[in-house]
Amino acid sequence: MPKIKVKIARRPRDKYTIFIKENCIDYLPEFLKENKIGTKYAILTDSKTKKIYGDSLLRFLKKNKINAELISFDQGEKSKTLATVEKLAEEMITKNFDRDSAIIVLGGGVAGDIGGFLASIFMRGIPHIQIPTTLLAMVDSAIGGKTGVDLEGGKNLIGTTSQPKAIFVDINYLKTLPQNQIVNGLSEIIKYGIIKDKKLFKYIEKNLEKILGKETEALEYIIERSIKIKVKIIERDEKELTNERILLNYGHTFGHALEKMSNYTLLHGFAISIGMVIINKLAVEQKIMKEKEAKRIKALLKKAGLPITSMKKPETKDILSDKKRSGNFMNFVFAKKIGKAIVRKEKITKL
Template structure:
């Protein structure tokens, strides 16, 4: 096992570590056993259920085999890959499996996979038996830097993404960057959108670093890749520590571009646009909206577009969605940031800073859709 880097998420009794490095999943017990012990579960808790999608069954087997070799009683539950599995029906099937396995409150749920698996397995862990220990082992860049950190778990409703969910912090997050070597190139690029997002919303210097290292990240050069993931996790942890349950509005900053993006995903049908691709387009839309409202100069939008293009990400709304502007707006009303159906958007004021803005004229939102 190579040397690893640790990012700590400080949340009192719900605190946990993100361990980042190479060749980590083949020695998963070395990280997971201390996490369980720290939570008072001790050596007697050596029972777990690995939940994974079939695309990463190889990684899931590595984790399960190592835990078994370390004395764990391990079961594996696999689901179909993709957003279509993140629903109440799939959660119910997993509940049935846990009942058959006689899962108790000391059984750890171990999510191995991308954001869909992390959200789905986390939701099952949060709701089965009023809460089970939960471990995140993300295998995609998107999950590494976003969904695996912060404790937001959930499933989709036919009307809106992530509408049903909970806050359920993991006991720890294990990020093995070697897993990214097996990731399809499109999926990997999708994750870069969330990395770019952190620079826009929280760290102008990091955005500048990304501009200098975009090609290195595309090539998955180990040093730049590790720095990008670690810095993204640090920035997200900083926000989560201050607004764990999204009560102050600070955590809403992490949803920059997502109001548009979630509407694109819902109307396109989950899966047509990858989440990061939708976020990339959504960030451009949000930036153009901020431009129209006189909050930022056009140059800031141009820099985002240029960096996203260098990351080989889309920056324009597909034509089949652009013509459905009013429907997109209706989807946005179901966004978690909306209040009584009134639209609210996370908009930049300068590079490295965003604000939650309400009272925006619907015509402006539609105009951006037509322009993008």
């Protein structure tokens, strides 16, 4: 089974494995027993994923003599709040979870962020396992250890950095994922190609139909390659202390502002797609990137079914609420060409 080992440079003992394969979830009970992750497991999932996969995962674990219970919240970004975390923590107390317990997060990025956050603070921190079930979560949100919730003032403003004990990326989950969610995740994968991997970008251009048709081989290829890129970055720069991890925010500054303006009705990957087109336009204007490259990126995003323009311009106040701001300066990630991105500090007055 393809495995990616993650070793955080600043804490070499903090290492874990990402398993990537159809049906790799079958190995979960053995993994939990062998590694003695917890004495009791809370399968934390959202209401929709619970119905499709949560109940069967619980049965599967119980059949394998693993002590587990389901806890869930209403699906959707609106649930990614401190109030939800508090409610889930109370439920865990009622269900007798303690400091020897662990959380198995089953779901998309919302469950991943909530579950990882709750695990990092429940009883001052218990272990967790990530089982991402959306394409976006498989290639992005479940990887890297960023956890957290939204505030009225913006997305992901409260959180922790907390690495899981393992990640199980089982492509089978994508079979039930609606097509717009596949396209949503593909946006982040195209982003990886632009910032770090021209071969990946070219592969997507060539195999777009297979990817959108959910063909296993094509999906596994782009997922594994994307995860490897993110892992390489976070191993060296877990906490976004250098420009390395900031590269991952390509398209995100404007994207986050658009998400917020839409009151989170615009999907993350869709917002990022528009964000990438906006930053490329600025890059061409500032002669950082050739127009030909910007056009090629725009063409792929469009062909993938992603939006490339927005009815409204992102508002400056929303751009400024981005966490990447520091004083009067803000870091912007520009692509110089497909496969190579750079970080530039821009004065806010320039916006």
